[in-house]
Amino acid sequence: MATSEFARLPGFRDFPPEDLALRSHIQEAWRRVARRYGFSEYDGPPLESLDLYVEKSGEEIVGQLYDFVDKGDRPVALRPEMTPSLARILADRSRGMSKPIRWFSMPQLFRYERQQRGRLREHFQWNVDIVGEAGVGADAEVVAVAIDGLRELGLTSEDFAARVSDRRLLNAVLGVVGVASDRRSAAFGVIDKIERMPAEKADELLRDEVGLNGAAVERLRAILAASSIDELADLLGDEGGADEEMANLRDYIGILMSMGLADFVELDLRIVRGLAYYTGIVFELFDRKGELRAICGGGRYDRLLELVGGEALPAVGFGMGDVVLGELLAERDLVPEYRPRVDYFLVPITEDQRAELLRIAHVLRERGHSVAYELRERGVGKQMKAATREGADTVLLLGPDEMERGCVVARDMQTGEESDVPLSELA
């Protein structure tokens, strides 16, 4: 609660050490996995020109942006997503770069919306993109990174899966089922929400908005329920019309099987993704229990770079937020316990040894060890308690006796064993 006069803004988080530990745990895993796949890290400014988002996503997105006019009368916005910035950055320099470009980032993103579980006004999002490769090899590579990012944190195929689809395939399928070309985008909208509405409501929309008859609605429902490429092929029969898209998606899934990730991948044509700029394969990672919102979403966006004024390059990528992921890790008991720790905690028995201890502390720090001690005079018992609280590996005790013998006593805080360390080793 807000006892302080200055309360935290709603939807924003503080990160005291015990909370920053989880965020770091997640981000370090993300970074390790991205590097393991040969991606390079980049970043951009958190504040961008408002136009960058309006051009791409339309006026209605402005209601969900943190935007304002700066002192130079420029309409600006805190970045709500990273992809437009990536497109802008590459528009300037991609022509001179070898392809494909494999970049990742972990920006803090902002949106102005009412917060609820798994959705704040600020979050950190892992963005991984491959730019300059149109083939399904890039699509598969990117989803493999996302899957391995979660595996790195201890999640398994019991915990989550990737649901994959392809907008071109869905478009072709809609053609096969008989959706007129001017009704396709309406159909996309209904299919995107179909899981969250009652069946009668969906049927009604498919009839009235999309223009399908009863039999076609039935057939489309069956097709949308397919969870493998073979099942989908059976349902489509020999009519053709989607052959090329089917072969494409089959290759994609084949690559993921070769990687040993088959357990993590399911076909699901209901995955559409809201973002208008997706053009091909799209996917979401979700928890298998279905308790949380999507952990990660991504796909192919082959037009975006030229829209922003850059080289016409195909691209594919995803974003994964730290909020939902943190909740999933907590539910699966995969959040490491936060423990402060230091290598050495130094204890002067009397103040007469403090100068020598400060010297030793500095020697150990120069050697790269972490060292702590009480900053003012306290009893030995108190200092030992403090050493425990600080998570000391070893306590070095120095009193008049040790000074005389030319050593310190090193106490192993795990075992309680003590041994002498000559001062000559700490010079």
Added chain:
RNA sequence: GUGGGCGUAGCUCAGUCGGUUAGAGCGCCGGAUUGUGGUUCCGGAGGUCGCCGGUUCAAAUCCGGUCGUCCACCCCA
């Protein structure tokens, strides 16, 4: 943006048919312990009961508003 639940100590919560100085556990600080921690015992600090207003002799308790939070909707990176 719409509708609903909740809001008592740092944390988890108890306490309300309105009635003297509002409680517990954990945590924190101090002491038992002026050359040895994790256990234990003793003591202490910390709350204008989210905030503002109303009803009342009297409000943590009832009413209204507001802010925060959670849930659903909307939307989705």
